[in-house]
Amino acid sequence: MQRRVWVEIDLAALKRNYDKIAAKVKPCEVLCVLKANAYGLGVKDYAKVLGGNFGVAEPFEALELKRAVPGARVQILSSILPDEIDDMVQAGVVLPVIDLATAKLISEAAGRRKKRAKVQFKLDTGMGRLGIKPDEALETMERTARLPGLEIDGVFSHCPMAYDPEDPFTGRQIKRFKELVAQAEKRGLRFRYVHIAASDAINNFPEAYRKPFNLVRTGINLHGSFDPNGRRSLKVEPVLSLKTRVAQVRELEAGTTLGYGRTWCLKERTKVATISAGYADGLPLALTNRGHVLIKGKVCPVIGRISMDYTTVDASAVDDVAPGDEVTCLGRSGRHCVTPDDWAALKGTHAYDIICSLGSRVERRAK
Ligand SMILES: Cc1ncc(COP(=O)(O)O)c(C=O)c1O
Incomplete structure (x- = not known):
């Protein structure tokens, strides 16, 4: 038995994307941000x-x-x-220093564990979320560097605004950060x-690499x-396809209303396919009466409100659609692609x- 909804991760496309990013920023190294289970897609496959x-x-x-990648730098x-x-510290994870108090605790833990703990200073140059304030940065870095058991790794x-190449904030942030790093290096760090970046x-501020x-x-x-705004200088390709299957196909009469809230009324007799995915799987409610899915390479508009487990679509364009058929919600099918x-x-x-x-019952399939 297979899952009703699954996401396919194209690992070859993922590698191509990584290679394009690495080529663009060379000789900079690339750190892959795989938080939140690789943005929900499956950290082990990505890693x-x-x-x-x-x-x-x-x-x-x-x-x-x-555990998944022994020897990885995390x-x-x-x-x-x-x-x-x-x-x-025991696991050898590189830790952020966001203030001197944290640095001292890491140093003490390193002593207890008889390890050298790698740390990186996180400076808040404009994100306003976490980190050392610029006016405290030099003193915090210097005092941290004198603590035992720590290896200053970085x-x-x-940046909060780097999607907008026209906004001067990012340039000012980069300048301030570079000044702090230069001053710290002058003091021997x-x-x-x-x-x-x-x-x-990476897309908008070459000076950041x-x-x-x-x-x-x-x-x-x-x-x-x-990001929806800003220039897209990298030519990366979508790696994921979200798929499900047709649950039922019916010819419904003109005047029939579909789903909760009766937000869609058929103007004519229509072939309606009910597909086995809804907002619990990650289909945004905002697709209601606006989005579309692809069946056998044909565009099938969403008609009626997305519900938790099912979505109704107009399958008139598909000649031979039947229960069990594959539906592409995100990804490519024939000439069309939904991203x-x-x-x-x-x-x-x-x-x-x-x-x-994407919902928890959506199977992650890497291939
Ligand atoms: C500190 C930090 N660095 C890097 C990233 C990765 O950002 P992006 O997915 O835009 O590349 C994030 C994501 O939120 C982040 O918080």
């Missing part, structure tokens, strides 16, 4: 294809990757809490990695998607939200 330098958000993700990109530190920051900056930067972090571009970015536009959101919202 197999993507080398050994990974970024995650929190400790359980770090441990999962460490870095927590956001924050670390006091009670998480010992296990992370310094990084994150050395960083293995210096990085600020995520996918948006030139000296002194020697690493970029990429997440959404690996999946072949982009997470298309759904994002309909929902008024970004592709991250679409990809991260």
Whole structure:
């Protein structure tokens, strides 16, 4: 028996995307951001294809990757809490220093565990979310560097506006960050990695992958998607297809209304296919009466409100549709292709939200 809804990950396309990113930013190295189970798509499959330098958000993700890829370099990109530190030091995860207090706790844990803990300074140069404030950066970095048991592995920051190449904020942020790094180096600090660029900056701010930067972090571009705004200088391709099967096909009379809220009324006798996927699987409610799926390469508009487990579509364009037939919700079928970015536009959101919202009963199939 097979699952009713599944997502296919094209690992060859994923590798092509990675190679394109790596070629663009060369000689910078690439850190693959695989947090939240590779944005919900299956971290182990992604990790197999993507080398050994990974970024995650929190400790359980770090441990999962460490187990899946022995020897991988795994870095927590956001924050670390006091009670998480010992296990992370033991596992050899690269930890973020967001303040001196955290640095001291990591140093103490390294002493207890008889390990050297790799740390990177996370500077808040404009994201306003986490990290060391610029006016405290030099002192915090210097005092951290004097603590025992720590290896200073890098310094990084994150940009909130890099999808917009016209916005001056990112340029100012990069400048401020570079000044701080230069001042720290003057005072004798050395960083293995210096990085600020995520996918948006890779596409829009070439200076973010030139000296002194020697690493970029990429997440959404690996999946072949982009921020909805901004320039798309990378030619990456979608890696995922979301598929389901037809549950029932019926000819319904003119005047029949479909689904909750009766939001669609058939104007004429219509071949309606009910497909076995709904918002619990990740189909945005916003596709109601607007989106479409593909059956046998034909466009089938969504008619009626998306419900939790089922969606009704107009299958008039498909000659021989029957229960069990495959339906492409996202991905390519024949001449047509539906991408997470298309759904994002309909929902008024970004592709991250679409990809991260695939439901728990959706089988992940990497091939
Ligand atoms: C600190 C940090 N770096 C990199 C990324 C990856 O961003 P993107 O998926 O836009 O490449 C994220 C994602 O939120 C992040 O929080």
